[in-house]
Amino acid sequence: MSTQKTPYYADTAYRSDGIPKQQASTERSWLRRFSKKRLPWGRALSLAPDAFMRRRSPNNLRFREDMRKERQEKIAAGTYVPAPYEHVDFHDRHDHERFRFSLWSSRSQFWSYLYIFGKGWSLIFTPIYILTALALAAKSREPYFEALWGLFDETFYVTMLPLYVAWAAASLILRKFPKLWVKPSRGPIWELNRRTGLVTLFDYNNNGEYKKNGTIGEITAPFYEFDAYLESGPDRQGSMNHVLCIAHRYRDIVINFSSLVNLDNRWQMPCALWDFLQNYMDTSRPLPDLPRYEEFRHLDPTTAAHDLKTGRNPRFWIDMDDETYKQQLIQLLENIDNIDTFKRPNLMARHVRYVD
Structure with missing residues (x-):
């Protein structure tokens, strides 16, 4: 009896070198077009908002590693006492498989x-x-x-x-x-899944099902069916702020990333986030080389193959000294400032006819 191994990536997983032909986009209303500039697909640079790097500094990685080792030692010795709220699900995930976002209650x-x-x-x-x-x-x-x-x-x-x-x-x-004060929210808000290539918006209206029995609806579509937009608007002082949102090309599905990355007066920051999202979801490329993903890189097949071929040090970030990390952060900020988003052609136009 033969057993067939299930592929790691689903058939729907996104690959920048395998985008299918799609139907023409639906025309957006003037309200949807107002103060929103479509960003081009493709040629994404190895960038991410600097907050993504700051949240997992080498010191933080080493602390987390020590905590895991101590936990395993105590479990082996039978002396481990779970930390308060350790088993509480706060609905957020951010690893090699999925980026699921939720807010606190x-x-x-x-x-x-x-x-x-x-x-x-x-x-x-x-x-x-x-x-x-x-x-x-x-x-x-x-x-x-x-x-x-x-x-x-x-x-x-x-x-x-x-x-x-x-x-x-x-x-x-x-x-x-x-x-x-520690209390999970009712559930996640959105998810980008690298393994499946799907984007999910969690629906708490769901025809009243959530209020009736707590069932959370899921509105799902392939990542390549979303377009990114730079949404701009003035603050109370009159300064222009920018945020990234992605909108489905054919249905009323919009994800605003202002809760993930704060409004910024630099248009470059939302553009860097768009590059990050494309790279994260693209299974023809390795995971973005950020501190957060170092412990997961060997679990993602494309990333593991890339790291083996290039001889990447598996402890590149965790063993990094503070001065080198600081230089990496400075270089990232410089690269963000010099981003070339609006000089790029929209490579998705090869697969979609835009009507607006």
């Missing part, structure tokens, strides 16, 4: 944002408040220390105390009472 976001708000503004306003009070007291006709105390007594409780209270309360909750 509203409760978790509230305490996190309160901490950031209280700490951030306290650090900004405290020196300003003190210097202003000292300057006003010096100009007062009252004795200096009386004038200074009067200013503090009149303004401190209104201006600075609320910030300090927010910072202290949020810090206390985050550090000492995890049960009050």
Whole structure:
């Protein structure tokens, strides 16, 4: 009896050298075209937003490796005690197979944002408040220390105390009472799957099914049926900000990546994200060479074959010293600034007729 091994990549997996012929695109409404510029497919550079590299520094990789070793040793010795919330599913994944994104629950976001708000503004306003009070007291006709105390007594409780209270309360909750803020969201938002080549948007309307029985709908389509757009708009100060979104060519499926990479006044950053997404999904190419993927590279067949052929050091990132890592980060930022996205032809036009 013969057994046939199941291929690692699905038949639907995306390959930049094997894009099928597709039907003409549907025409977008003027509202969909407004403030959105289509980005070209193909010729993606080895780029990614710098935040992707910062989140997994060599120090962080070494810490995670030590934690895994310690965990395995304790499991072998029978002394391992699971960390709080270790087995809680927070719905996010980011490895060699899939990039699944989810946000924290509203409760978790509230305490996190309160901490950031209280700490951030306290650090900004405290020196300003003190210097202003000292300057006003010096100009007062009252004795200096009386004038200074009067200013503090009149303004401190209104201006600075609320910030300090927010910072202290949020810090206390985050550090000492995890049960009050650690809570998974209802589920993921979107997923890009390298093995299947599919993009999934998770639907929480789903004709009321989620409210009835908790069933999350899935709207799925091949990656090559999405086009990327640079969406631009002014902020409150009038400065133009940019974000990447991808929209399905034939259906109403849109994924906005502003929660993944913050709005940026540099158009180059969303373009770098688009290059990253193309490289991540392209199974004819290895995984992007980023610290996050180092522990997974041997598990992806295309990447493993590439690393064997090129003799890549499997511990390239994890053994990197701080100065070299800093130079790598500087070089990445320089490459992002020099990105050539709008000079490239749209190679998808060989396979699709765009009507707008």
